[in-house]
Amino acid sequence: xxxxxxxxxxxxxxxxxxxxxxxxxxxxxxxxxxxxxxxxxxxxxxxxxxxxxxxxxxxxxxxxxxxxxxxxxxxxxxxxxxxxxxxxxxxxxxxxxxxxxxxxxxxxxxxxxxxxxxxxxxxxxxxxxxxxxxxxxxxxxxxxxxxxxxxxxxxxxxxxxxxxxxxxxxxxxxxxxxxxxxxxxxxxxxxxxxxxxxxxxxxxxxxxxxxxxxxxxxxxxxxxxxxxxxxxxxxxxxxxxxxxxxxxxxxxxxxxxxxxxxxxxxxxxxxxxxxxxxxxxxxxxxxxxx
DNA sequence: TTAAATTCCTGTAAGC
DNA sequence: TGCTTACAGGAATTTA
Numbered sequence: 001x002x003x004x005x006x007x008x009x010x011x012x013x014x015x016x017x018x019x020x021x022x023x024x025x026x027x028x029x030x031x032x033x034x035x036x037x038x039x040x041x042x043x044x045x046x047x048x049x050x051x052x053x054x055x056x057x058x059x060x061x062x063x064x065x066x067x068x069x070x071x072x073x074x075x076x077x078x079x080x081x082x083x084x085x086x087x088x089x090x091x092x093x094x095x096x097x098x099x100x101x102x103x104x105x106x107x108x109x110x111x112x113x114x115x116x117x118x119x120x121x122x123x124x125x126x127x128x129x130x131x132x133x134x135x136x137x138x139x140x141x142x143x144x145x146x147x148x149x150x151x152x153x154x155x156x157x158x159x160x161x162x163x164x165x166x167x168x169x170x171x172x173x174x175x176x177x178x179x180x181x182x183x184x185x186x187x188x189x190x191x192x193x194x195x196x197x198x199x200x201x202x203x204x205x206x207x208x209x210x211x212x213x214x215x216x217x218x219x220x221x222x223x224x225x226x227x228x229x230x231x232x233x234x235x236x237x238x239x240x241x242x243x244x245x246x247x248x249x250x251x252x253x254x255x256x257x258x259x260x261x262x263x264x265x266x267x268x269x270x271x272x273x274x275x276x277x278x279x280x281x282x283x284x285x286x287x288x289x290x
Numbered sequence: 291t292t293a294a295a296t297t298c299c300t301g302t303a304a305g306c
Numbered sequence: 307t308g309c310t311t312a313c314a315g316g317a318a319t320t321t322a
Binding site for chain 1: 294300
Binding site: 001002003059090091092093094128130131132145148180182189190239279280281 | 313314315316317318
């Protein structure tokens with residue numbers, strides 16, 4: 001399922017193709033996939049917009065839009081990036097955002113199609129419909145709580161080990177549960193929580209606040225290693241994840257623990273254990289993770 | 291404030 | 307083979 005590395009891969013792939021393009025038409029086959037504003041308003045607002053830039057925040061894809069009357073003035077004319085209108089895409093568990101030629105057959109569960117001025121189509125598909133589309137300025141979406149306040153980006157160079165320690169020390173939940181909390185750290189999901197805890201040799205059910213500064217530093221390092229390695233390998237296709245071209249990633253073959261319950265630990269050979277934390281299957285090694 | 295439980299949703303796989 | 311059932315999980319919402 002798409003977590004930070006998968007979303008980053010999609011954004012990086014789409015950026016050079018989408019920036020500068022104009023949305024000439026938008027069709028919603030399943031309108032309730034749009035959570036804000038009302039679907040008709042969403043379609044009206046998005047048509048005619050030019051895509052200025054693309055970014056990612058946590059697991060959210062941010063597509064910055066500029067209306068025709070500001071073309072040529074640059075995206076900053078409206079008063080800075082935070083005030084720009086954003087088309088926001090969250091992929092949930094099974095969401096796919098693909099750039100295709102119009103002749104490509106329409107896959108089932110394709111809920112939204114954005115027609116671009118170069119003839120190509122940006123299609124949103126999501127069988128389980130846990131994903132969503134939003135439209136608004138970042139400020140408006142945050143203050144109206146359509147988008148949650150997210151914690152720091154774990155791969156941001158500014159994100160220091162002490163910052164992670166500070167965010168963990170007050171928490172009484174399992175460390176795994178806190179890693180999944182998007183308000184604590186943005187972008188980490190079930191796959192990379194398990195992977196980084198294994199790499200840091202930490203038990204996932206350990207109370208977050210009980211971690212020493214040294215352990216937090218180790219977790220900080222392994223989080224960054226797990227995420228950047230996964231980005232380099234174009235993400236993990238363990239379920240339905242596909243990149244913007246419909247291709248699978250490469251990281252699923254290199255995962256240390258996720259999805260390997262009962263199989264031997266690569267470090268010590270002992271079978272990996274599976275427990276449930278915060279409602280999620282959690283795989284770890286009882287010998288290597290203390 | 292924090293944390294746990296519940297809900298949404300459908301494809302897949304296991305079990306009979 | 308075909309049916310039923312359990313399971314997968316991100317995050318909003320509800321409850322404690």
